[in-house]
Amino acid sequence: MVTEFQKRKLSLRFYMVDTSKNGIVELSDFEHQGQKVAELRGIQPGSAEYEEIISTYIGIWETYWKGADTDGDNAITVDEYVKFTERAIAAKAEGKVQLVTGKDVFDTLDINGDGEIDLEEYAIYLKAVGRSEEDAKIAFSKIDRDGDGKLSRDEFATAMYDYHTSNDPQDPANWAFGSY
Template sequence: MALSIVRLGLRSVINFERNAAVISVTSVPKQLKLIHTKPACNGSVCYLADLPRDSELRSDRGSALRRYSKHHGRPEEDRRKQSDSDSDSDSDTECKGYDRTEFWRRKMRTVHNILDVDKDGLISFNDFILFAERFKSLGHLTNQQAEEFTSIIKLTWEEQWGAIDPYNFVTVEQYLEDMHHVLNDKSLKKRAYRWLPYLFKAVDKDKSGFISVHEFKLFFKCLGLDNEKAAVAFAVIDVNGDGKLSQKEFVKLGKEFFCTEDEKKVSKMFWGPLIH
């Protein structure tokens, strides 16, 4: 009789532990939308644990796993080595080396804020598409130019931030790190600004090959900035005072904004007032 009681007690303990394990496994929350932090890598795929950002997801309990592309999962040391080995020797960039000035970082934060069209603090592929649609909606691009613009925007995202999926987001710090990498990689740098001519063509309303201050205001409107800021910026970047910018000047200013750390360059006004 005593032996039967002992066996019954052991069976109860085993069943209790088994049920607890099942509850533990099934209570893991579903995959949620997270922001970039330091990922942990496992082969070609990287994961991280964090709390959901969006308010509508905060009711879900616990932490969740987020998938990252191999590009973002690459350890910082390896990325630094590749940046050094691919360092661009072209004279149009002044941001050599791994460290950046606070001035350059302010400029990158400014662009991140512009590309964050829905203003949720993160850049997504959807933001990129919304950004392109603002310029296309002006109606000054031909059908072919509009298609090319969309294709280039898509390709730029894939080359710089990997997969197009609803869980791929770029924080401010991630954007700064990735732009540093782009500027020190020859192949990426040459392709990173190929969408700038389409911005010019989209605001060149009269198709004259030049944009006036009024057309530059269209550019700032698409960036989400007001006319007053556009007028001030145009007065600064129009260094020869002829009241117009050619496509070559426009693209040069846009590229220089990303590449230079010289605070005296007028290109610092190209994307509007710098944020802190």
């Protein structure tokens, strides 16, 4: 069962992703996020890099979020999202879930291709969903668990997974998207 604490975090994340602010999450929200990331990176529409970013964000919809669409209408409500996460938490408890590294998302954020995400790169990720530079700084400082100023693939994957599933109010991953 998802606790009220988890529900609050999940609702915050849901409404960040709902870029159209219509109370549902759908494919167009992910296309918009991809466009915003490309814009923040100075990548022009129509370029191969632009299309790769858009494709990555469509992939996020297809591989993760679309699974929450229990009624098949290609629109996810906050209740569907919470129930989907509840199923993921139950699967983790049963040992049926492995941590997903989010390779495509990670690679899209890793602008310089060095295999790590720095604060500037992470800030673009959060700005694309309406968070501020200050939120990005706070989030990054919390999820950079080893304090080296960079997020490894494992740190990023752990933060994203733990944000969605942890019920521990002290978990640094709770800050993955800024203040909560």
